[in-house]
Amino acid sequence: MSIMEFTPNKQAKTPLYEQVAQRVSKMIEQGTLRPGDRVPSIRRLSQQLQVSINTVKEAYGFLEDRRVLKARPQSGYYVSARRPAPPAAPSLSRSQISPTRVSLGEVSQMIIRDTLNPELIQFGCAIPDPALLPTDKLARMLGTEARRHPIESVSYAVPPGCEALRTQIARRMVQAGCNLSPEEVVITTGCSEAMMLALRALCAPGDIVAVESPVYFNFLQLIEQLGLRALEIPCTPNEGMSLEALEYALEHNRVKACIVITNFNNPLGCLMPEGKKRQLVEMLGQKGIPLVEDDIYGDLSFDEERPSVAQRYDSQGEVLLCSSFSKTLAPGYRVGWIAPGRYQKRIEALQMVMNLCSATPTQLAVAEFLANGGYDRYLRSIRREYAKKVACMSEDIGRSFPEGTRVTRPRGGFTLWVEMPTKVDSLELYDRALKHGITITPGPLFSASGKYRNCVRLNAAFYSERTAGALATLGRLACELATS
Numbered sequence: 001m002s003i004m005e006f007t008p009n010k011q012a013k014t015p016l017y018e019q020v021a022q023r024v025s026k027m028i029e030q031g032t033l034r035p036g037d038r039v040p041s042i043r044r045l046s047q048q049l050q051v052s053i054n055t056v057k058e059a060y061g062f063l064e065d066r067r068v069l070k071a072r073p074q075s076g077y078y079v080s081a082r083r084p085a086p087p088a089a090p091s092l093s094r095s096q097i098s099p100t101r102v103s104l105g106e107v108s109q110m111i112i113r114d115t116l117n118p119e120l121i122q123f124g125c126a127i128p129d130p131a132l133l134p135t136d137k138l139a140r141m142l143g144t145e146a147r148r149h150p151i152e153s154v155s156y157a158v159p160p161g162c163e164a165l166r167t168q169i170a171r172r173m174v175q176a177g178c179n180l181s182p183e184e185v186v187i188t189t190g191c192s193e194a195m196m197l198a199l200r201a202l203c204a205p206g207d208i209v210a211v212e213s214p215v216y217f218n219f220l221q222l223i224e225q226l227g228l229r230a231l232e233i234p235c236t237p238n239e240g241m242s243l244e245a246l247e248y249a250l251e252h253n254r255v256k257a258c259i260v261i262t263n264f265n266n267p268l269g270c271l272m273p274e275g276k277k278r279q280l281v282e283m284l285g286q287k288g289i290p291l292v293e294d295d296i297y298g299d300l301s302f303d304e305e306r307p308s309v310a311q312r313y314d315s316q317g318e319v320l321l322c323s324s325f326s327k328t329l330a331p332g333y334r335v336g337w338i339a340p341g342r343y344q345k346r347i348e349a350l351q352m353v354m355n356l357c358s359a360t361p362t363q364l365a366v367a368e369f370l371a372n373g374g375y376d377r378y379l380r381s382i383r384r385e386y387a388k389k390v391a392c393m394s395e396d397i398g399r400s401f402p403e404g405t406r407v408t409r410p411r412g413g414f415t416l417w418v419e420m421p422t423k424v425d426s427l428e429l430y431d432r433a434l435k436h437g438i439t440i441t442p443g444p445l446f447s448a449s450g451k452y453r454n455c456v457r458l459n460a461a462f463y464s465e466r467t468a469g470a471l472a473t474l475g476r477l478a479c480e481l482a483t484s
């Protein structure tokens with residue numbers, strides 16, 4: 001394929017410079033341009049593609065930000081060193097798909113507590129870097145809203161919760177293909193409460209819940225606490241849960257509910273393609289199995305537009321869509337929500353018994369931020385920032401981690417899944433890294449059956465020149481374990 005095949009699409013939503021950047025990236029992916037190769041000069045490419053010099057400059061700048069290209073002073077742009085390969089797709093051995101009673105140690109609690117230690121480099125928990133959050137604006141809005149609504153802000157926001165916030169959420173979710181009314185949204189205390197209410201409403205002790213594998217470890221903890229059993233369905237790093245494996249698992253197990261993080265899942269960062277989202281809803285719908293969909297990372301796409309949710313394909317009210325503003329705005333505000341479909345009455349009744357309702361002032365503040373705080377502008381900048389951090393961190397992992405290490409290539413969110421040679425025990429790596437002031441999340445936490453011992457999840461949100469040395473140290477420790 002030659003660069004001359006480029007035809008700019010002036011009607012497309014993708015800016016011209018990004019189209020040029022995509023064209024150059026494709027040539028790199030296909031091996032036409034190799035690591036270390038010099039790419040055409042700005043002037044030459046602008047003539048070849050018949051676009052302006054500025055467009056090519058912006059395209060090269062965009063690729064430099066993502067560490068695809070490197071500028072060398074007086075010499076031009078070069079293709080960067082190769083990033084580690086993504087992990088291989090899991091083998092879908094059918095005999096491995098059987099439900100497990102979860103028993104997890106205290107490691108996950110330690111990792112969450114690590115976030116309180118300002119001395120540690122935070123590569124562990126999947127939290128945003130507070131330095132990138134709009135903290136001042138949110139704090140101002142919190143004060144203004146409490147003064148503007150003095151009675152409401154000290155009163156219970158009885159389920160379904162603050163109307164102004166539900167209205168904003170329903171409006172925003174149009175971008176995800178949802179047709180929700182504010183009455184169909186229930187505000188919760190974070191996405192965690194939404195998930196807990198969903199599982200409580202759908203399952204009784206002993207029931208089986210299908211989850212992705214690897215799976216966000218708090219889901220496993222929740223399943224354990226509710227006395228349920230987890231059925232791990234393998235994921236491919238690109239497309240998420242294997243529907244072939246799910247179909248087989250559903251034929252052989254009485255599954256009561258299925259949890260899927262469809263967009264930029266935690267930990268793999270994979271994005272389920274549109275067709276698969278539809279297929280997932282249809283497959284579960286035919287068997288009368290509700291889907292609990294977690295879309296907490298949906299707004300953090302590296303592309304121009306956010307992906308849609310599987311809920312859009314649901315006509316039976318059998319998808320319970322859960323999310324929160326913990327990854328985008330403020331985890332500590334504890335503002336989340338659920339669109340529970342036909343289970344809404346049950347969810348609201350459960351919430352009233354267990355929690356009465358969520359705190360009112362932060363609901364008002366987030367509603368105001370969504371209405372008048374420039375949320376979309378803020379999202380555009382934060383997405384660019386995370387895209388850069390994810391690209392830089394994965395490239396640097398390629399430099400310092402043991403030979404044969406593989407890293408995912410997420411298209412949104414801020415977590416990386418790193419698969420190291422089998423000799424590296426990630427629990428041992430966690431202990432050694434802590435001694436060097438670094439926290440990470442070891443792979444076995446993401447499985448109910450002790451898989452992923454040689455894997456770690458790393459949070460790229462805190463990656464910067466300041467923390468690059470810590471990553472190099474982590475790589476060195478992993479190399480020591482690989483050769484010990």
Ligand SMILES: Cc1ncc(COP(=O)(O)O)c(C=O)c1O
Pocket residue numbers: 126189190191192193216261266294296323324325326331335336
């Ligand atoms: C996939 C996923 N769901 C839910 C949560 C918890 O969200 P919240 O802080 O809103 O309860 C997290 C946090 O890491 C997460 O990664």
